[in-house]
Amino acid sequence: MLAEIITIGDEILIGQIVDTNSAWMATKLNQAGVLVKQITSVSDDAEHITEALRQAANRADIIIMTGGLGPTKDDITKKTLAKYFNAGFKRDEKTLENVKNIFKKFNRPLLDVNIQQADVPENCKVLLNENGTAPGMWFDEDGKVYVSLPGVPFEMMYLMEDKVIPELRKRFEMDVIVHQTILTAGVGESFLAEQIADIEESLPSHIKLAYLPKLGIVRLRLSASAAIENQKTVAEVHKILADEIGAYSNRIIERVGDAVFAVEDISLEKALLNYLEKSKLTLSVAESCTGGFISQLITQHPGSSKVFLGGAVTYSNGLKKSVLGVANETLENFGAVSEQTVLEMAQGAIRQLGSDCSIAVSGIAGPDGGTEEKSVGTVWIAVASADGAIAKKFQFGNKRQQNIERAAISALTMLFKFVRKSV
């Protein structure tokens, strides 16, 4: 089953926004057994959209569009689709009700253009968008499926997960695909590949192993696929594949050992949260150069309050002293970016914020602030618990955001290892 993604919007073609929707959709489609043949970004131009649709229909069975569904004049996807399918418009009452509710909730005046968001091509099935005013639309035409979704990421994501993927599964007989992810941190992709080369070579052709590296983390993803044959049910095929994949997964985990932090497709901080919750340990975070990045990574997860008490973003030296209790002499003698300071920050977090364990980070994220001794990218990280505290120096690169993210991942990995050893 082949799909093509068409993203519509001038803002992509002038480079104002990076199209993150496509990668997300491609991942979801792949997981469901649909291969993405092409991703095409076109402008808010009727002729161009139409041409893209025609060409996509020659290549793919499923065409998923995003964007161009807003209430303003520059958004023309809906009109263009109606013309493409030679269809008139109908008013969708459920969508109208939804639009009215949203405007009522936010106490904004309902305008004609907002009401018109409920008008859709008469040949479409509406995918009700409870998170926004632009409805998703599903078209069946000549054996192909066309889906139009809003470009706002969370609206698109909700519609893809809750409506589009389940409907595609129903509509097409897809191969059963089973994935198993192993989350590793702290070791490089090529090192991992060498460690498990023989296991990888022994994989049968219907099981693939992918390395998904990102900033200090490597996800190993095993994917097995099979058609539904010999009168087996989906559940039976699923179980066969899951057992097969599980055996290979176990061999990899045994081999890679300490680098494995989770055997599911979750983030590193979520794996840490799960571990701390199970171990009945609370956590606090003392951040300087990461500026709240670690706290927000943690708190984006529902239920994180069971483990996470809070954090101090001590950007200034004054706050390192007053909030975390770092000694004035430490800052004066060793500087804010030092082993001594970061250890006192981690211990101060435990003492002042009252948690069982803590993370502290102090470094030079850049682009300014580097010196000959301590260049941009120098980051000290400490972790602490009742068992004591350790600190480690890292040397990252010269890109600010990357330094922040690398420091966060390294800090989480460091605490995870520390508590796993001491519990």
Add this chain to the structure above:
Amino acid sequence: MLAEIITIGDEILIGQIVDTNSAWMATKLNQAGVLVKQITSVSDDAEHITEALRQAANRADIIIMTGGLGPTKDDITKKTLAKYFNAGFKRDEKTLENVKNIFKKFNRPLLDVNIQQADVPENCKVLLNENGTAPGMWFDEDGKVYVSLPGVPFEMMYLMEDKVIPELRKRFEMDVIVHQTILTAGVGESFLAEQIADIEESLPSHIKLAYLPKLGIVRLRLSASAAIENQKTVAEVHKILADEIGAYSNRIIERVGDAVFAVEDISLEKALLNYLEKSKLTLSVAESCTGGFISQLITQHPGSSKVFLGGAVTYSNGLKKSVLGVANETLENFGAVSEQTVLEMAQGAIRQLGSDCSIAVSGIAGPDGGTEEKSVGTVWIAVASADGAIAKKFQFGNKRQQNIERAAISALTMLFKFVRKSV
């Protein structure tokens, strides 16, 4: 002058990486007066690449490809291009020298596949890539330009800036394009559109207005383009367009008034940072449900330490008391999500963290924690300065991450308005 970008690589189509190259290239091309007509992502497949090239040549004058130039078997862009142009291969001595130097520098053995990186289609002009082993390639064919660049971002960026854009400027007489962005917050897209409907309608055909909405923020983007005619220079045409666009921009700003927070293409928090820096005010943040999200938004910007002293992520009630000095009675009588608590948090931030102004947020991000009185999505926000403090209740939706982001944007907007009025 129209361009098409073709990105080549399976990793894009399975969603493993987000294609950030295209947006960057589109920005550079736009600035040079080249409109990007389409962005197309295709797999490492000779037939598919060839089809994409043929179709792009029907739409655009300049076709820029990235990716598929590595030394491994799955990279086939170079071979496919040679076949597309019916060309044989030649060895480029300068590229070979460059490859040898790079391997020498990193002390790695030079393999046959690495030497072959110096073999290029004989009809191409080599764009020497001093940052990597894969050369850029420039082809002139039937009045069209084809450029093939490596997919590694910094290699591509260097070749685009130093070689491709200057060569395009020489080769073509390009339209001049000028953009102007107006950042608004706190009002909806359709409300804005209605307010400025007459201005939008009065725009001449060479000036376009786009609405780019995202979670409480709407960017208005004016774009004007014109050919270089009547012996004018690029700078002269640029000035004419900038003046023209400036006049419309001023009319919009006057009309929309209070909702405008910047007249450049920056983020809301960066606009706030600039304003506070100019006003010589320092900032601290007291976050509960946003969990560090506001702090990290602010600290992602270089130089934020001039304004931002730090933040307290007081997830637990205990830390609201100990770090921010919220009274026990306040928490007991009104709860953590209340006007009283959030006001004490904002005032506590000023007092305990020592800043001139502050933001405080306390709410129920969800999915759990809602009650009949205070449902998921209820968020109290307060801002404070020497002039006092105000608090406001918001009711967002039921998606955690969205509630966090909406609360952050609303809080930044609220402080911005507050300090702008009081300064």
